[in-house]
Amino acid sequence: MTLPHPTADQISLPIVLAVLGDPTRLAIVRFLASKEGVPMNCGKFLDLASKTNLSYHLAKLREAGVTRTEAVGTSRLITLRRDDLDKRFPGLLDSVIAAAGEDKALPMVGTVDSEIDA
Amino acid sequence: MTLPHPTADQISLPIVLAVLGDPTRLAIVRFLASKEGVPMNCGKFLDLASKTNLSYHLAKLREAGVTRTEAVGTSRLITLRRDDLDKRFPGLLDSVIAAAGEDKALPMVGTVDSEIDA
DNA sequence: TCCTTAGTTCAAAAGTTATTGAACAATTGG
DNA sequence: CCAATTGTTCAATAACTTTTGAACTAAGGA
Helix, strand or coil, X not given: CECCCCCHHXXXXXXXXXXXXXXXXXXXXXXXXXXXXXCECHHHHCCCCCHHHHHHXXXXXXXXXXXEEEEECCEEEEEECHHHHHXXXXXXXXXXXXXXXXXXXXXXXXXXXXXXXX | CECCCCCHHHCCHHHHHHHHCCHHHXXXXXXXXXXXXXXXXXXXXXXXXXXXXXXXXXXXXXXXXXXXXXXXXXXXXXEECHHHHHHHCCCHHHHHHHHHHCCCCCCCCCCCHHHCCC
């Protein structure tokens, strides 16, 4: 049950940048980074967009190689591909995440605390 | 003769990422970085796109706060806004440039040596 | 089995970005 | 002044991206 992902060397810089250039997707990545190690399912992001729209954005992130999505039952477990991104583009993800962390203009995942905790 | 630029604090992360997510613009930035300190005019980028199209892409870079454009005579002198970008998004520009430097898939400025030198 | 939960797919609509060519403006050199 | 050089603007078009809702699949629990 693994969805199509690019291999590490297929990850393209302009595509990664373009994919991160969308506020919704950047918010997803920031949240994944803030909970690194803990795989998230799509539902965690429902305050960013509709279910259908999330499916679209999460597919973009996966196809760009930014996230890894594993199907487990009816759920999708989503993680950052930090290892591969760091290998391909050293320092990029960290600086993006740090910059995004400061950004009050980005949409927020889990403003309601009850939605954050496992 | 200064064209409209955002102030440092108006520079937005998603906009910068989206702007850098275009291969033509990323090639421009990579070239500017490789010649840092030396202001370039638009003509330097004519092997990337048409004059009209360059005008469009260079305006995008300027409006995003990635470059600074100064009008001198009929020329535009274009520089990277490294100071402002480093202040706003520490490490971001460097990691993007380093990653772009390795990228054989990006269009190249000045493959013909005669077009590079001052 | 039936219902719910989790997420996808599809096609349409809406919105945005990129590219083009023709016409324009401004400066510089002869 | 005239012509060349440098780059912009405009409108059109092409090409993509995002968003939507309805219909769907697949797994899990009662």
